[in-house]
Amino acid sequence: MSNRADVLEANLRTLFREHDERAPAGLARSVDLAQPVNEDTTLTGHRFLDLLETLYVVRRLDVEARALKDRDEGYYTIASAGHEVNAAVAAALRPTDPAFLHYRSGGFFVERARQVPGQTPIFDILLSLTASADDPISGGRHKVFGSIPLWIYPQTSTIASHFPKAVGHAIAIERAKHLGLPLPFPGDSIVVCSAGDAGLNHSTALGAANAALWAHYQHLPVPILFVCEDNGLGISVHTPSGWIEKRWGAQAGLEYFHADGLDLAATFDTARRAVEHCRRRRAPTFLHLDVVRLLGHAGSDVELAYRDIEEIKEGEARDPLALNTRRALEAGLATGSELEALYDASRDRVERASREAASRPHLDSAAEIMRPLAPYSATEVRAEAERDDYAAARADHFGGVDRLPELDKPRPLAQLLNWGLHDSLAKYPEMLVFGEDIAKRGGVYGVTAQLAEKTSAGRVFNTLLDEQSILGMALGAAQLGFLPVPEIQYLAYYHNAEDQIRGEASTLQFFSNGELSNPMVIRIPGWGYQRGFGGHFHNDNSIAALRDVPGVVIASPARGDDAVGMLRTAMALARIDGRIVFFVEPIALYRTRDLLDEGDGGWLDVFPAPGIAVELGRARVYDDNAGDNPALTIVSWANGLWRSLRAARVLREQHSIGACVVDLRWLLPLDLETVCEQASKTGRVLIVDEGRRTGGVSEALVTGLVEAYADRTAGALPRIERYCGEDTFIPLGPSSGHVLPDEDGIVQRALALAAKPAATAGVATARTDVRADDKHLAEGS
C-alpha cells in the first residue's frame, strides 16, 4: 500500500475490529462517561470521545485536502496529521482566548469551534482549501486558520512571523485594562501562539519571546502561551534531539510545561496547568508537545527523498488516532464498532461538505480580490481628520486654553510634528506612541518630547531595541482597538523588520476579507542630507520596500503645517478605514527655519488649529515663482521640495525662467491629476527625487505621466526629465553631495530643459494618426 494515508486508515480499522473480536463480551460500554478516563487525568469519558471525534474529523480533512488537490479542486495540502492532539490545547482554553495558530493546528481549530454554538468548522476549512469566495474568513484569498467568532486570527505559512504581534496582543490586553479601555473578551484572557519546532529557531520567534521576557522581567504582565508542536522536523531537517527543551526549558521568567502531544489525556492535563499558570500569573508560558509528522510535509513532499521507509513507518506506528482509539477501547469508553461508526460518520461529513465546497464560486475579478486591500471612505476620513470636538481634552493636555500651540509663533517642522502628536494624543484616548528612546529622551530629534510626561502612564513608552518587536507591538495592539503610532528610529532600521508590515500587517485585511484590521501610523525619520550625521544608515533614501506593499499609504511632509494636516488625515485613515500609513519625515528639515535667505523664517509655520487637515493624495502647488508663462514644472517632495523652491527663485531672478513647483506630499497614492495639470501648463517636467534612481517614486511618476497622456486626446506628453539620487548607499561626510540632488543641479537641469522645445501638439497628433491606422487595419481585416 503506497498511499500512507491508506496505511494509517487500515491500521485504525484493524484496531476497531480486532478489539471487538477479542472482547465480544465487552461490547457494551463498561464505564461512566461522566468520570475521568483514568486516575491520572481530569479528562472525562465524554470529553475524551468528543476530542477523539475531532481527531477523526481533522484526519479526514487532511485526506480530503489531497483528494481535492488530485481533482484540481483544492489548493493546499499541508496537513495536521500527527499533530491532531493540539485539539486538547483548545479544550484547555476558553474560546475567547485569542489565538495565532501554526498551520498544523487543525485540531485546535475544530475543537474550539465545537465550543461555540452554530459553527461549521468542517465546511469552513474546506471552503478555505478550495479557495472559495464563500470562505468565511479570507473570502477565497488564502488558506488560513482563522475565524472571527472563534477569536482565531487568520494565519498562514510564514514561519514565526505571528510571534511579535501575539506578544504585542498579550501586552495590549493588560494595557487596555490599565487605561480603562473596553476589551472585547474577558479581562483575564490569555493569548495562545503556536509554532513548529524548526520555526522556534527563527529570529522572529526568539526576538518576540525575548520581548515578552524583557517586559515580564520588569513586572509587566504578558499573558502569552507559546505552544511548540515538536515533530522533530523542519521539512527535511531534523531538530537535534532534546533541543527544544534545552533551548526553551528552564529560563528565568518562562515557565516550561512538557507533554506527550500524542496523548489526549496527558496533553489536556498539562495544557490545563500551563493555561492556569499563564492566566493567573499573567506571565509568558511555554507548552512543549511532542508530536509526530505524518503524511509528509505537504502533499507535494516526496518524503522518501530524505527519510528511509523504516523511519516513516516508525512515525506511523505513533499515529495519535490509533493511540487514543486504543486508549478509548481499553478504557471501555466505546466499542470498536462504535468508534468505527464515529470515524465513518466523520469521513462522510467531510466528503459531503467537500463536494459542496468544491461547487462554490471562486473570486472572479481583480477588483473583487483587491477589495479589502485599501478601503477609503473619503467623506468619513475627511470628517474625522477635521473633527475638532476634543477642545477640553486639548486644553487639558496643553495646560490651558491660552497655551494652545496655534497661539504660538511660527515654528519648524520638528516642533509642529511634536505638537501634532500631542494634539492627536488628546484626540484619541486609544492612541499609543512607542519606540526606541521616544519617552524621556523625546526621540533622537526631540519629536516625541514631553509626550510621555503629558499622558497617562502606559500610553507613551520606550520599547526594547528590536524593530520587529516594536512593529509587532503595533500590530497586536491595533488588533485590539488601539491606534498605535510606533516610531522606527531611522528608515534603514525599518528594513530589518519589514516583514511585520509586508507579510503580516498589510495582509490582515486581505486574509480576513476586510473584517479585521490593524490600523497604525508608522513614523519613520528618514531621507538624506543630514549634516554632521552622515553615512548610509542615518541617511537611507530608499523607500522602495515601502512602496511595493499593497494597500499602504506613504506620507512624506516637507514642512510643519503640512505635517500636522497630514498627520490628522493619517490618523483618520487608520481609525476609519483601518489603514496602515507610513509617515516618512525628512530629518534634515526638522530644524530648518529659513527658505530663501538667512533669517527669512520661510520654513517656519504656525500650528494649524483643529479642523484643518490635508486631504489624502493631494499635492501642494507653489507657483509664486512661475510668472504668467512658466517654462517648466518641478515635481518633488521633502528635502527635494526645499531645494526646488530655492532653485526656482534662482531660475526666476537670475535667468528669468518661471518654474512652478509641486510638492507631492503623499508618495502613495500619487496626485497625478495635479502633476498632469501643472505639467500641461508648461510642457516640461523636471522630477527631483531624493530617493534612488531605481525603485524610487520618480519611476512611478514617469510611468504615471506617460500613461495619463496616452489616454488624452488633447495635449502632448510633456518633456520629462529625472534628477534622482544615485543607485548607491550614501557615503559619509561631504562626498554625499555627489550622489544626491542639490540646488545647483536642479538649476542646471532646469535651464537645459527649459532650452529644449516644449512638447507640442504634433506629438499627440502623430499618436492619434497611429491609432487611426490601427483602426483602419482592424476594419480592413
Ligand SMILES: Cc1ncc(C[n+]2csc(CCOP(=O)(O)OP(=O)(O)O)c2C)c(N)n1
Ligand atoms: C520565514 C520562512 N522561511 C521558510 C519557510 C518555508 N517553510 C515552510 S514550513 C518550513 C519548516 C517548518 O518546520 P517546523 O517549524 O518544525 O513546522 P512543521 O512543519 O514541522 O510543523 C519551512 C522551512 C517559511 N514558511 N517561512
Ligand SMILES: [Mg+2]
Ligand atoms: Mg517540525
